[in-house]
Amino acid sequence: MLDAFSRAAVAADASGSFIGGDKLSALKAFVADGNKRLDAVKSISTSASCIVTDSVAGMICENTGLTAPGGNCYTNRRMAACLRDGEIVLRYVSYALLAGDASVLQDRCLNGLKETYAALGVPTGSAARAVAIMKACAVAHITGTNKRFGDTANNNLLDQGTSKDPAGCQSLASEASGYFDTVVSAIS
Amino acid sequence: MKSTITTVIAAADNAARFPSASDLESVRGSMERAAARMEAADKLAANYDAVAQEAVDAVYATNPNGNLGRQPRACAVEGKDKCKRDFVHYLRLINYALVTGGTGPLDEMAINGAKEVYGALSIDTATYVYGLNKLRNRGCAPRDMSSQALSEYNAALDYVANSLG
Numbered sequence: 001m002l003d004a005f006s007r008a009a010v011a012a013d014a015s016g017s018f019i020g021g022d023k024l025s026a027l028k029a030f031v032a033d034g035n036k037r038l039d040a041v042k043s044i045s046t047s048a049s050c051i052v053t054d055s056v057a058g059m060i061c062e063n064t065g066l067t068a069p070g071g072n073c074y075t076n077r078r079m080a081a082c083l084r085d086g087e088i089v090l091r092y093v094s095y096a097l098l099a100g101d102a103s104v105l106q107d108r109c110l111n112g113l114k115e116t117y118a119a120l121g122v123p124t125g126s127a128a129r130a131v132a133i134m135k136a137c138a139v140a141h142i143t144g145t146n147k148r149f150g151d152t153a154n155n156n157l158l159d160q161g162t163s164k165d166p167a168g169c170q171s172l173a174s175e176a177s178g179y180f181d182t183v184v185s186a187i188s
Numbered sequence: 189m190k191s192t193i194t195t196v197i198a199a200a201d202n203a204a205r206f207p208s209a210s211d212l213e214s215v216r217g218s219m220e221r222a223a224a225r226m227e228a229a230d231k232l233a234a235n236y237d238a239v240a241q242e243a244v245d246a247v248y249a250t251n252p253n254g255n256l257g258r259q260p261r262a263c264a265v266e267g268k269d270k271c272k273r274d275f276v277h278y279l280r281l282i283n284y285a286l287v288t289g290g291t292g293p294l295d296e297m298a299i300n301g302a303k304e305v306y307g308a309l310s311i312d313t314a315t316y317v318y319g320l321n322k323l324r325n326r327g328c329a330p331r332d333m334s335s336q337a338l339s340e341y342n343a344a345l346d347y348v349a350n351s352l353g
Contacts (some may be wrong), residue, residue, distance in 0.1 A: 001198065002189055005287050006189035006191050006194065006292060013284065013293075018233075020283075024233070031222040032217040033332065034222075035216070038249055041212060042212060045207050088244050095200070098196075
């Protein structure tokens with residue numbers, strides 16, 4: 001497993017060079033925006049069950065055949081398995097976001113997932129759709145735009161955190177989007 | 189590779205939980221120290237050649253024949269070059285360790301198997317320890333880097349020296 005720092009070390013080691021100058025400035029920026037990153041991770045992990053449930057429910061609403069007899073979420077056992085998988089994916093995305101590197105997601109979650117789903121007969125199209133909803137949901141939480149229409153109170157977690165700059169979370173939101181996209185392309 | 193963040197993630201993953209508040213707090217603690225570590229890494233990246241030369245000079249001032257465990261070398265220049273190469277290698281890994289905030293790079297790329305290699309080549313590790321201690325004692329807080337950066341740098345040097353001892 002690598003994070004942004006050890007990724008830089010591995011890259012520098014390949015050429016036997018020291019980490020300094022430009023390469024170090026990128027990491028300094030990572031540290032400078034560290035609180036934003038922690039807030040983003042926090043906003044996902046504290047709303048995890050909400051994000052997962054919404055995405056699975058959304059997937060089923062769009063395709064109600066899933067919960068009908070013969071569907072892949074028919075029976076509570078399979079629905080529970082679906083929710084569990086959604087939570088696992090979101091958990092590894094939160095790790096990747098914390099580390100600033102996708103290696104933990106790739107190594108521990110996505111590697112072999114497509115084959116596993118194929119063997120178990122999980123419809124990857126539906127799974128990918130759930131992940132896409134999860135992405136939209138997580139981005140809304142990270143950027144603090146997850147308010148009800150007309151809700152003026154700043155009751156989202158970001159505003160309670162140390163970073164007061166929702167626009168500054170845009171880069172983290174797009175980084176998180178990238179991790180969700182990685183999940184989608186790995187299973188479809 | 190082991191660093192503060194990956195250690196925290198591995199622990200969270202073992203418990204199958206999302207990063208908790210205390211996980212985030214420990215990452216934050218590490219990021220607060222990161223500025224000092226990076227200052228040290230930056231200085232080291234810019235001056236490693238001179239630093240390594242200093243260690244080599246110190247080693248050869250005490251042991252004119254280089255490694256104590258060897259016969260006097262006919263070609264002192266070659267020995268010096270290899271000695272410097274090794275110090276540069278250690279400094280480079282110390283640079284990585286300062287950047288990652290963990291001992292992972294040192295453990296994985298230098299310390300694991302070091303005893304066996306030096307034993308097989310009959311190199312006396314005390315020579316390296318001597319040079320590293322010289323660097324350890326030479327650092328001066330406001331002159332070379334800030335005192336916090338220096339303590340991070342010294343901790344890394346100590347870690348290497350202890351592993352060789």
